[in-house]
Amino acid sequence: MEVLYFAWVRERIGLPRETVETQAATVADLVEELKAREERYNAAFTDLSALRVALDQELADFDARLEGVREVAFFPPMTGG
Amino acid sequence: MEVLYFAWVRERIGLPRETVETQAATVADLVEELKAREERYNAAFTDLSALRVALDQELADFDARLEGVREVAFFPPMTGG
């Protein structure tokens, strides 16, 4: 599964994207797996209410299921316009 | 006193402006004087609710007083923009 990071999430984790092997059922499960890996993930995912997630480029919730998803992206609230 | 007419008020009365000698106290009084003059004024002033009036280039009411006023204008509701 491709996992993408943007803005300060990208800066804290230190990379813009990576391929992750995971059996996580939901986005929240994937976040827990990542947090368990290394401190920099923990630093990025401390406060989920400050984060947004997109599955295959569509906004989703943290309890959304990952089955069939190829691309997961984590980022802060958007500031377009 | 200068009296100006615009749009279909101008067309019905047949002129864009005229100088009127009047002692009318209010706009409504002036309208009555004009209506008494000739049929074309009557035709223009039949329905006052379809008309607007400006005194010295400021919108006013038909019961406004004419004392000190130099320019009175009658016209239909405006359609700018």
Added chain:
Amino acid sequence: MEVRVQVEPFDFGVEAAAFAEGHTKMGAVVTFTGIVRDVADGLDRMEIEHYPGMTEKALEAQAHAAVGRFKLGDVLVIHRHGTMRPGEMIMMVATAAPHRTDAFQGAEFLMDYLKSRAPFWKKEYTADGAEWVAAKDEDEDALSRW
């Protein structure tokens, strides 16, 4: 702040760009342009009559009111009179503000006042003859929100 009443066409792109440029304190620019619309039975032309003197005063008063009411840094109003064909631009307003809500509201406020309180009258010429455009109740009602 600038108000122009003129017979000549204006160049919307040039006016809009000139207005938007150099406003480093303003984050938001909104423009509105009114265009002569073709009507169902085929419009030949529109003629717009106005009240010279009062028109300029009314537009300036409306522009001042908009600046006073919203946080606007600048306002531009251009309104033509005379003869216009379908597709020609009748008028434009532009507002600049630090924030988008003020820029939008300032432009809508100006348009609502301009529609019903600036002394312009439109007459449409079709193959069937000429007719004065009637004021719409909804335009008068729009003023009540301000």
Added chain:
Amino acid sequence: MEVRVQVEPFDFGVEAAAFAEGHTKMGAVVTFTGIVRDVADGLDRMEIEHYPGMTEKALEAQAHAAVGRFKLGDVLVIHRHGTMRPGEMIMMVATAAPHRTDAFQGAEFLMDYLKSRAPFWKKEYTADGAEWVAAKDEDEDALSRW
């Protein structure tokens, strides 16, 4: 309907004029332009990051939603990413409609969605360092009116 995501500056006057022209069925054109604002402590530059692929999809979905919801004849969205200095234009939207209310509401709807639902992130660089622009509660709240 057109959506463009690009690094290059765009020519607001040229885009606005091209958009407004030839719409003889549309009486109303509204444009909104967002400009990099100088901040209190002196902004050197703004950098805008985005999510290639999702950005275009989100903007197109928002433009379609606006057309479906209001009586719009046409929509244009241009949004830049990369580095911009104070005074530079970040983005613009334009809407064309038979009536002014639809044109205004369509543009405001697009802007409200673009602010909080299009995947762009702004970072401001001043003499004191760099900081990600925080999303504003009022921008999130603005969505609730639609």
